[in-house]
Amino acid sequence: MASATGSDHTPSSSPNPGSSCDDSSRTNLIINYLPQNLTESELFKMFVTIGTVTNCKIMRDFRTGYSYGFGFVNYQKADDAIRAIQTLNGLQIQNKRIKVSYARPPGEDRKETNLYVTNLPRDVTEDELTNIFSAHGNIVQMNLLKDKITGMPRGVAFVRFDKREEAMAAIEHLNGTIPHGRTNPISVKIAEEHGKQKAAYFAGWEAGRQQARPVGNVGGQPQGGMVNHGGHGGGHGGRSGGGGHYNAGLPLASRPPNAPGFVHSSGMGQVRPDKGSNSSRYNPIGMGGGYNVYNWN
C-alpha cells in the first residue's frame, strides 16, 4: 500500500461496465435515521444525484404506513455506492442526521442484536458502557435512557451489536455481573421489539382520531381513513425496483400537520417528539469497509 508508484488504485475496477458485476453487497446501501416524513421520492431524488439507482425503499409499518426511519438504496455501480456513502453519510436532513452504510449480505442473522441493559449505575457514561460492551463485539448503536420528567439517567440502556453472536456473548459475559467498582449486578437481555407495534398503533390512532370520536373505539383498531397520500412518484425516473408500492392502500400516517380538521392534541398528542435529532446519542457511522463502527466526522 505504501509504495508511491503512480498508484491509481481503482479498487473494484470495472472491466466490463455493462455486463454482470452484480455485487449487491457493494451496491446495496441501508439508510438510517431518516426523518419521519421523508418519502421514497425524496430519498430517491437525493441518491440519484450520485448515480443510477436501481432500487429505493423506505420501510414502513404494514398497517399504518408509519415509517420505521430507515430504508434501502441500491446502485447500479459499486463505485456510486461508495461515493454515496462518502457524500451523503452524516448529512443533516431536517431534524435528523442520516447514516449511509452498506446493507448486510442476505442470509445473515440480523435479529436479536439489540440489548436491553438495566440496573446500571446511575452515573454510568457512554464511555464506560462502550468500554464494557465493546469487549464482545462491534457496538453499532447505543442509547442511555433518561427520565422524561427529571432528565436523570434511569440506569437503563440499549446497546446494539453488529452481529447476533456478539450480542449473545455480551449477555453471557455481562448479565448478572457486577461492573467494576459497583455493588449491583446489571441485567443484559435481548431487547423486545414491541415498540414498533406501539408506534404503528399510535400512528394509526393519531390518524383516525380526528374523523371519528373515540366513543366506543378507544383502544380498538386504528380505523384509518384511506388517506393514501404519500408522494407516489410513480416510477422514480428509472426502474426503481418494481416493488415500489407504498403500503397497499391502507390507512396512512403521513397526514399533513396543517390538514383541515387536524386536531393537535395539546396535551399529549405528538406522534413523535423527535428528541431533537441525534444530538446526544451514540450513533457511529459505518463507512468504507462495511458496517463497522466508526465515528461521526
Next chain:
DNA sequence: CTTGAGCGG
C-alpha cells in the same frame, strides 16, 4: 418492565 428507528422485496 423496553428507545427511536440497524436489514426488506
